[in-house]
Amino acid sequence: MSPTPALEGLKVLDLSWVVAGPLVGRALADHGATVVRVESSVRIETARLMPPFVGGVAGVGSSVLYETCNAGKLGVTLDLSRPAGRDVVRDLAAWADVVVESFSPGLMSRWGLDHAALSAGHPELIMLSTSLMGQTGPLSRLAGFGNIGAAMSGYQHLVGWPHRLPVGPFGPYTDFLGPRCSLVALLAALDERERTGLGCHIDVSQAEAGVYFLGPEMVQHALSGEVPGRRGNDDPLMAPHGVYRCRPADDPARGDHVAVAVRDDRDWQVLAEVLGPVAAQDPRWRTAAGRRASRDEVDALLAGWTSGRTALEVEQVLQARGVPAHVAATSADAVADPALTGRGHFVEVAHPVHGSVVVEGSRFLLSESPAQVTRPAPVLGEHNGLVLGEVLGYSQELVAQLERDGLLV
């Protein structure tokens, strides 16, 4: 007998787009919630235009990023620019326990769809608004994607090499942090609602999520006045501590760099034996302070050694001796990594167009009520009939009328 999913019966209206909002609904769907994702087939949501694509062929129905953010959801297309389209949203919100939205702050209010409006007569509604800067404050209307969020939260300042301009983190970094804060806040709000019957409005700012994840650096600044900056791959204590080029593997898709971190003098002793007599016999390098003082020299020696081996060989040689090392993993490395495949991190889902697609699994594995991906992300408009007919109980005539009026696009 399969266990009852934790969120079975929970009804979620997902009006969000790209990554930060949709990942929240994805986690809810994983645990049994019915999630209706509303989008537009005219103003295509950005994630659908982003790689990777199934078979490498771009198309609004083939983004794997979109798939992994929206697996398990039902899909409805609606024209929200017209009042009649927003009326359908109002009906969906009345059905829903939870509404997730990521429009520019103020827009839901102008549409008469903010929390105050939607919760009137529906006090148990929980609404999550996720945005770049939050719903309030002087910068709340600032537009932007995650790279702007990374600039507004310190990360664009904190990544790169000291002798060059900073490069920033990979991708829209705060899009990866915001949904973590959103999900924790939302689950706590659901817990509260269970006892009080009351919902609430949750306002998550991606930039604040970013700063929250820089808590140590903010406290460093508060206590000392220091302004932490970019330092390549250096660590304040560990040395060597870096990413080193290796001999390319036979398969060019595999990673050709390895990360190595020497935590203490024992790690160094072991590594030095591998590197050879120059390293092993230099007395200056027996302490971390000495190795940090001659960082370039030590790094050059280590890089010389890694350059003759593949990244995987370096990882295996060092790990066999207890020294932290790992290939800087590419996608090809990840899908071949038993530590990921062994925990079911890549989930294959049957797909009506592509046959099957692979999405990421849940990031927390529950032993008794595990996450389940029950369907792929929706094709545009795939569940218009189902949602309007069965979920909202619209008559066939009404659905046909909405269709004729061009609202279901």
Place this chain on the structure above:
Amino acid sequence: MRAGLLSRYRVLDLADARGLLAGRMLADLGADVVLVEPPDGSPARRHPPLVGAGVAQRSAYWEALAANRRGIVADLTAPAGRDRLRSLARHADVLIDSRGPGVLDAAGLSYEQLRELNPALVHVTITAFGRSGPKRDYAETDLVVWAAGGPLDPNRDGDLPPVRISADQAYLHAGADAAAGALMALTARRRTGRGQHVDVSAQASLGVATLGRILAAAAGDEAPEWEPKVAIDQSGSGAGTRRSKWEVRDGLVELHLAMGPAAGSFTNAFFAWMKEEGELPEDLAAWDWRALPAQLRSGERTPADLDRVRTLVAAFLAGRTKDEVTAAALRRRLLCVGISDPADLATSPHLAERGFFVEVGEGERRVRLPGPFARMPAGAFAHTRPAPLLGEHDDEVDGEWLRATLAGASS
């Protein structure tokens, strides 16, 4: 009565430096989180960033991430410490462990054993590479996990090796996922009355930080196009970076000259600003950045055209300040802002107005922290105390938890 949405939950927090964020997030929402340290203190007390020197040296990592909870000492290598832990586990709703695969098992405190004592316990384990499998005993650090999880490799500056964020992040992703997993398991418990195990791998947690890239090989996308095919120096600095940093009078601004149907209109808006300021030559006013990728492919526009544009943008920005650029972005809906460093963030009027920073503790222990990670109705969050001193609450926690359980049973 404690404040906060989660105030009725008790959390036994066995995290070391690798799992501290999970307990912090639950504590921020009001859970009664008790951090358990070994007799010589948590290794996180010595984790960088370190401030000060000698005996006055403090870990900002510890102060930030161990904040808002109580602390006790229990030596899990000794029978008395293990007994105490077992006793507390009977009264806990959640246990968080990040001490490494097998460490609690070896102390007789495995999930199975604790579950015998308290079937309602939610037992959360945070590891680098999972509790089992071939990498379970891999030596690891934040950098090494970051490499294994995927976000490191694509983050390059020209020919230099992949570069990380100059701040430990990998275990924070895992910690936040652990907090969510704990709450999901508590949600399930409301139906079943039973606890369960929650397994978080920091490596797996990082997949999301690759923006789907981790899935490319499985999708058969051999060469996903992460950035415009034409390699472009967008910095205007000649530094060779393809990233989007531009120098202004007091630092840097972030401006991606986005092109294509999704975001090209934002760049059009930026050029409208340049035009209004009289700093855009006539022939460039007609550019449509939404159509640019196609025009570059067809040869209608060339990389040399882009070079010229970038030089103009660099000159336009060089005379302005970060705040001026951010203000213009707000007014005109541009994708371009000043780049904040921690000092800017600490004094940000926006964050101040939203009440994002909180101060806890008295005297020398007073510390200013990032506070609520979401804005919710008053009383949802509770920020009450700084990180504990070693064994600070040894005398109060055990009796209190026992009494709370007895009171709960009799009510």
